[in-house]
Amino acid sequence: MPTTGNPVLNLSVFAVFVLITLYIVYRVSSRNVTASDYYAAGSSFTGAQNGVALSGDFLSAASFLGISGGIAAHGYDGFLYSVGWVVAWLVGLLLIAEGLRNTGRFTVGDVLAFRMKQRPVRAAAANATLVISFFYMIAQMAGAGGLIALLLNVSSKWGQALLIAVVGMVMVLYVLVGGMKGTTWVQIIKAVLLLLCVTLMSVFLLGKFGFSLSAIMQQATENNKLGEAVLDPGAKYGFSTMSKLDFVSLALSLVLGIASLPHVLMRFYTVPNAAEARRSVVWATWTMVIFYLCTLVIGFGAMALVGSETIAAAPGGENSAAPLLAFRIGGAVLLGVVSAVAFATILAVVAGLTLAASASFAHDVYANVIKRGNAEPRKEIRVARLTAVVVGVLSILGGIAANGQNVAFLVSLALALAASANLSTILFTIFWRRFNTTGTLWSIYGGLGSCLVLIIFSPVMSGAKTSIFPDVDFAWFPLGNPGLVSIPFSFLCGFLGTMFSKPEPEKADLAAEMEVRAIAGIGTKA
Amino acid sequence: MTKAMWSPGETQHEDREFRGFASFGDPEALSYVDSNGKPNFALIRQTDEFRILRRRLTTFIFPMTVLFLASYLTFVLLSAYARDVVSIKVVGVINLGILLGLGQFVTSIIITLGYARYAKRRLDPQRKLLAEKTGVEE
Numbered sequence: 001m002p003t004t005g006n007p008v009l010n011l012s013v014f015a016v017f018v019l020i021t022l023y024i025v026y027r028v029s030s031r032n033v034t035a036s037d038y039y040a041a042g043s044s045f046t047g048a049q050n051g052v053a054l055s056g057d058f059l060s061a062a063s064f065l066g067i068s069g070g071i072a073a074h075g076y077d078g079f080l081y082s083v084g085w086v087v088a089w090l091v092g093l094l095l096i097a098e099g100l101r102n103t104g105r106f107t108v109g110d111v112l113a114f115r116m117k118q119r120p121v122r123a124a125a126a127n128a129t130l131v132i133s134f135f136y137m138i139a140q141m142a143g144a145g146g147l148i149a150l151l152l153n154v155s156s157k158w159g160q161a162l163l164i165a166v167v168g169m170v171m172v173l174y175v176l177v178g179g180m181k182g183t184t185w186v187q188i189i190k191a192v193l194l195l196l197c198v199t200l201m202s203v204f205l206l207g208k209f210g211f212s213l214s215a216i217m218q219q220a221t222e223n224n225k226l227g228e229a230v231l232d233p234g235a236k237y238g239f240s241t242m243s244k245l246d247f248v249s250l251a252l253s254l255v256l257g258i259a260s261l262p263h264v265l266m267r268f269y270t271v272p273n274a275a276e277a278r279r280s281v282v283w284a285t286w287t288m289v290i291f292y293l294c295t296l297v298i299g300f301g302a303m304a305l306v307g308s309e310t311i312a313a314a315p316g317g318e319n320s321a322a323p324l325l326a327f328r329i330g331g332a333v334l335l336g337v338v339s340a341v342a343f344a345t346i347l348a349v350v351a352g353l354t355l356a357a358s359a360s361f362a363h364d365v366y367a368n369v370i371k372r373g374n375a376e377p378r379k380e381i382r383v384a385r386l387t388a389v390v391v392g393v394l395s396i397l398g399g400i401a402a403n404g405q406n407v408a409f410l411v412s413l414a415l416a417l418a419a420s421a422n423l424s425t426i427l428f429t430i431f432w433r434r435f436n437t438t439g440t441l442w443s444i445y446g447g448l449g450s451c452l453v454l455i456i457f458s459p460v461m462s463g464a465k466t467s468i469f470p471d472v473d474f475a476w477f478p479l480g481n482p483g484l485v486s487i488p489f490s491f492l493c494g495f496l497g498t499m500f501s502k503p504e505p506e507k508a509d510l511a512a513e514m515e516v517r518a519i520a521g522i523g524t525k526a
Numbered sequence: 527m528t529k530a531m532w533s534p535g536e537t538q539h540e541d542r543e544f545r546g547f548a549s550f551g552d553p554e555a556l557s558y559v560d561s562n563g564k565p566n567f568a569l570i571r572q573t574d575e576f577r578i579l580r581r582r583l584t585t586f587i588f589p590m591t592v593l594f595l596a597s598y599l600t601f602v603l604l605s606a607y608a609r610d611v612v613s614i615k616v617v618g619v620i621n622l623g624i625l626l627g628l629g630q631f632v633t634s635i636i637i638t639l640g641y642a643r644y645a646k647r648r649l650d651p652q653r654k655l656l657a658e659k660t661g662v663e664e
Binding site: 093285512 | 565567568579583584590595598605607609612613618621624627628630631634635637638639642656657660664
């Protein structure tokens with residue numbers, strides 16, 4: 001296959017990226033001493049920097065390779081993801097960013113436990129964070145395997161496993177050395193590279209077709225076996241009643257899930273105040289709009305120039321659309337750049353996830369549940385670093401095990417989990433005064449639990465040819481994505497849990513403090 | 527910035543003594559920050575400035591949320607259940623569905639910029655007003 005380019009070149013571009021970023025991480029993080037430095041970069045980033053890093057956090061391998069691949073293979077149905085992921089930032093902007101920034105310090109647990117009973121709520125928040133991050137991480141690491149197969153021409157399972165382990169170790173190194181500051185810089189560099197890369201590719205493609213999107217799509221239809229039908233909905237999700245419902249369920253998870261992801265939420269703490277948090281979402285929205293416009297061009301461009309069948313047959317399948325297109329228009333060098341950027345993407349996103357998971361364990365579980373809020377800050381950071389290593393090892397193992405699974409799909413499950421466990425709870429706790437500890441626990445565990453149960457008994461796990469366990473059938477839930485059921489269910493749980501339990505008058509002062517801080521942003525440093 | 531207006535560090539000790547002897551003192555100065563320098567949030571919550579701020583915030587964000595979710599779900603539901611409608615070709619091979627999807631990009635940008643502008647003009651000045659009245663800063 002000539003399409004894989006030059007593995008040595010790909011690897012060296014990637015190695016240069018790793019060396020440069022490691023150096024930068026090392027330079028910026030010389031004063032990584034306090035908990036605030038480690039978890040929140042001392043809240044020293046500007047809105048613009050954090051906005052680029054935010055979009056970097058979300059521009060994972062799944063969204064770069066997965067979306068352009070999805071469009072290249074399924075046309076319209078792939079495009080749905082892009083739309084959901086742009087609109088989703090409005091949830092973060094209008095409902096979450098500022099209130100979260102004003103009421104928490106390091107983790108989601110800070111906000112959820114603000115006016116509730118500390119230990120049970122912190123434990124619940126940490127459980128949710130760990131489960132969501134684990135699902136998301138598996139998706140990223142599974143993507144790494146497929147990428148390696150394509151880009152470095154390593155096809156043996158052992159070789160891929162070794163490379164996944166190397167990727168995992170580099171990312172733990174980023175977190176250990178750099179903390180939040182280092183991780184944010186890696187994220188910024190990566191996001192800028194990725195944006196430059198997709199913008200240049202799109203402008204080039206558009207130029208090639210006389211700046212007409214219609215012309216690209218016209219030629220694309222000629223290289224897809226569905227013909228013009230690929231521009232209409234249904235190419236991927238089909239037309240049965242259940243598949244349509246599944247499509248709606250997926251759409252709901254996409255739009256509500258992003259602003260509920262723990263590693264995205266944690267980003268809002270890296271800026272000094274709510275106004276900067278707002279500014280960072282504005283920046284993120286712009287970069288996302290540009291990025292997803294470009295993936296639309298790249299996706300249809302790949303369909304037009306490479307052809308859907310060639311893409312499906314390549315190692316890595318759909319995910320290889322963007323790299324194959326890069327090779328087609330820019331030769332081995334552009335492929336090297338695109339693959340290095342794609343690797344960097346996995347690395348940076350997994351580093352962010354590792355940081356979120358380790359912060360949640362060290363700050364919520366160790367410092368507040370085990371030590372009841374009396375942990376020594378230095379020891380807390382040591383626990384966080386240790387957890388980062390454990391999380392890193394787990395994700396390497398998980399990534400090796402999940403190697404070859406459908407990446408964008410795993411991400412959509414993580415989004416459903418995040419929207420179910422976090423969104424309802426955060427909104428209630430910020431905007432509903434009557435909300436109490438019982439309601440919090442019900443909505444976290446109700447959302448998380450129902451979502452997990454529905455995933456286990458869905459066609460994803462068993463009963464279909466594409467399931468993880470195709471040979472057994474214990475599926476009774478018909479939808480692949482549980483969001484349509486589990487997200488409303490978590491809101492209902494939070495409401496009922498609150499109504500069926502006593503109000504907490506002793507928490508009235510804290511509730512007033514939370515409301516004033518969330519809305520007015522005053523007294524946050526007291 | 528305006529912290530010097532009423533510095534808790536300097537005066538709080540005296541205030542406590544005054545209060546201890548049931549001095550009537552100056553209620554304005556005593557009200558929003560207690561003797562330990564901790565803001566009295568329950569009281570701040572009752573001020574007109576805070577109520578106005580809360581109303582301005584909620585009357586923007588909740589209707590906007592309903593609006594963008596409705597517009598997004600319309601796009602999704604049309605794509606799922608009205609395939610004939612979204613397949614209508616508009617420009618070249620570009621159909622109504624793709625345009626509706628790109629329209630979501632446009633509305634997202636409009637709402638984002640609209641909120642940034644609204645926050646700058648209507649919310650942030652009100653926050654400043656509240657901070658000045660209560661003497662409680664960020």
